[in-house]
Amino acid sequence: MRTIVVDGTALTCAQVARAAREEVPVAVSPEGVARARAAWRTAREVAAEQPVYGRTTGVGANREVGVEWEDADAHGLRLLRSHAAGAGPLVAPEIVRAMLVVRLNQLAAGGSGVDPGVLAVLADVLNLGLLPPVPVYGAIGTGDLTALASTALCLLGERHWLPAPDGAPHRGPGFRLRSADALAFISSNAATLGESALAVTDLRTLLSASTVVAALSLHAVRGSEEPYAPAVHEACPHPGQQEVATAMRTLLAFEKPAPMRIQDPYGYRAFPQVHGPALEAGGYAADVVGREINAAAENPLVDVAGRAVWHNGNFHTAYAGLALDAARAALFQTMALSAARLGTLSEPSFTGLYPFQGATEASSGIMILEYVAHSALADVRRLATPAALGSAVLSRGVEEHAGFSTQSARATTEALGAYRIALGCELVAAVRALRTQGRPPAGGPLRSAYGVAAEALDPRVDDRPLDTDIAVAADLLPTLARLLP
Incomplete structure (x- = not known):
């Protein structure tokens, strides 16, 4: 399996996802180690000449309190112990691995001043499959201090890494x-950004899959292709809208449409106008997170070229939090259209089948899918509330703002889980309608998508539990996304 080489400048969100979820080796480039070593030397030289936050002083409201020379060796350890105080259930292992990859890359960017020897050790931790214990509560978007302090105590041997694959503490x-x-190591938003990288990667995958599922639904209800005509989108040329319309035209290129209606419901007619903003919001969020995971967003920042240390606010991840807030709002809008399309797939006037695609006129068929989809949609509506609407005043008033990007990342992860379920419901209904009608797509990527789904989904139409169908359909979405032209 191809090694992911971390160099501090070019890590992608997709690579973070691979490193977090697959058994892929991680290595650090010599250039990244050299940058880290230069910053380490500079930090030591500057701290010997002037106060440096966290190195020669306390932290937070204690920033004006100098560390006595005889206490210097104990100060950092006390800092780590006091800050390793997260609470609640542990976050998912993939999020912890994403955190480790992101922090490794940040250190390789060369702005922290941390001993460069830690880079190889973090790479070893990843390659051994070890995890520090990271509770869910402890950060508000201005530094994942509790998560990284716990990691540091594992490095020091004061805490066990979580059980290795053999089940034993390690x-x-x-x-x-x-x-x-100590402070230089933990002053980072690596956990928040790691989860954000996973979220934006998954978001873009699911948005691509949604276009394919919408095309299958349109074909199943004999919808009109007029809403996707080039002239329509040249008249209102939003990039995301145009991208969706172009994809729909490509997916439907092999069909011979005979529209049943002069004008379809919004789920089909306004799909480019609603799904387009979600694509743009997802793309913007991915760009923001991509910049953040490759930034030396350290406080204080070690400037090797200027032989200086700068106290600053790059630890504040307002950009990431606001981008994810916007993405969830757009996600809710396009998810609502998926639920609306699901409603049409239950209607005989749209499908030509029995109500709810039942085996008989009195059968329940896929009736329950609408309830499941709207249950998931309700959760996304709740999760779409912007995390940035909150704030906090902490540490005796000297840290008087927070963007809650950590909560925004968590809400995005949860919203995407619900979105998968709703799309799975629509896919089950669209494929079942096309199979019962005997109208598979004629060719191209839409025919391939139908073939993949039809092979995996249970063909029976008699009343039966559909929970397995939903789960299978949800798992198919990444495959369908890869079929999008």
């Missing part, structure tokens, strides 16, 4: 993190 590779490097 001390793993140790590293003597110097006291002066």
Whole structure:
């Protein structure tokens, strides 16, 4: 399996997802190690000449309190112990792995001043499959201090890594993190950004799959292709809208439409106008997160070229939180159209079948799918509330703002889980309608998508539990996304 080489400048969200979810080796480039070493040397030189936050001073409201020389070695360890205080259930292993990859890349960017020896150790931790315990509660978008302090204590051997694949607690590779490097190691949003990278990767996959599912539904209800005509989108040229319309035309290119209506419901007629903003919001969020995971967003920032240390606010991830907030709002809008299309797939006037595509006129058929989809939609409506509407004043008033990007990332993860379920419901209904009608798509990628789904989904139309069908359909979505032209 191809190794992911982390160099501090070119890590992608998709690579974060691969490293978090697959058994892919991770390595650090020599250039990344060299940048980290240069920053480490510069940080030590500057701290010997002037106060540096967290190295020669306390943190938060204690920023004006200098660390006595005789206390220097103990100060950093006390900082790690006091900040390793997250609470609640542990976050998913893939999010922890994403955090480790992102922090490794940030350190390789060369702005932290942390001992460069820790880079190889973090790579070893990833390659051994070890995880620090990271509780869900502890960050508000201005630094994942509790998660990274827990990681540091694992490196120091004070905490066990989570059970290795053999099920036993593992001390793993140790590293003597110097006291002066303690704050520099934990002053990062790596956990928030790691989860954000997973979320934007999944979002773009599901949005692509949604276009394919919508095309199958349109074909099943004998919908009109007029809403996707080039002239329509040249008249209102939003990029996302045009992208959706072009994809729909390509997917439907092999069909010989005989529309049953002069004008379809919004689920079909306004699909480009509603799904397009979701594509654009997802693309923007991916760009923002991509910049963040490759940034030396450290406080203080070690400037090797200027032989200086800058105290700054790059730890604040307002960009990421606001981008994810916008993406969830757009996701809710396009998900509502999926639920609307599902409603048409239950209607005889749209499908030419019995109500709810039942085996008989009195059968329940796919009736329950609408309830499931709207249940998922209700959760996304709740989760779409912007996390950025909150704020906080902390540490005796000196840290007087928070964007809650951590909560925005978590809400996006949960919203995407619900979106998968709703799309799965629509896919089950569209494929069942086309199979019962005996009208598979004529060719091209839409025929391939139908073939993949029809082979995997149960062909029976008698009343039976549909929970397995929904799960199978949801699992098919990444495959369908790859078929989008």
